[in-house]
Amino acid sequence: MAKTNDLNAQQKEEIRFHLDENVNPAVADQLRNHNIDVTTSQEVALLGVPDLSHLEFARREGRVIFxxxxxxxxxxxxxxxxxxxxxxxxxxxxxxxxxVNGLLVIHGAMAPEEMAGYTMYLSDALS
Known part of the structure; x- marks a missing residue:
């Protein structure tokens, strides 16, 4: 008899995004339509705060910043x-x-641990 796979064990950890305050909120809406976990600066009360506050939030919450x-x-x-x-x-x-297309490519191709400490240009995902 074939062994059944445990789907939960097979699921890889996925990138979660945080969009800084200058990014159009429609990006978050469209990412959510693809079941991507995303926060915006507006949603987490980070409007007008220093960039380091965004980095600290993203680090604390396990998110890649766009x-x-x-x-x-x-x-x-x-x-x-x-x-x-x-x-x-x-x-x-x-x-x-x-x-959105670029972030979807990154989300599908990279694991969170691969993104840690890494800076990627969106154009690399679109080429």
Whole structure:
């Protein structure tokens, strides 16, 4: 008789995202439509706070940050003490759909432990 698989044991841990305050909230809505766990700065009362507060929240909650703020990339160049940063320069003016598609690729391809301390450009996921 074939051995049945325990689906819970097979489920891999998935990336959870935190969107900084400059990201269109529609990105979170669309990610949730794909059953992705995501928080926004508005939802967790992080509007107008220093970037380090976002990093501390993401670290505490086990989340990868998605941002269009270059300050996060500067921080990441000096420290790997974060759970991952996905960056898309504001100058690229990506649509909500492009951002969601890139984050879906990352979510499907990477495990949380692979993102820890790593900074990825969204364009890498879209190419």
């Amino acid at each position: 941002t269009e703020d270059a300050d996060f990339v500067i921080f990441a160049s000096h420290s790997t003490d974060h759970l991952g940063i996905v960056y898309s320069p504001k100058s690229k003016r990506r649509s909500v759909g492009e951002i």
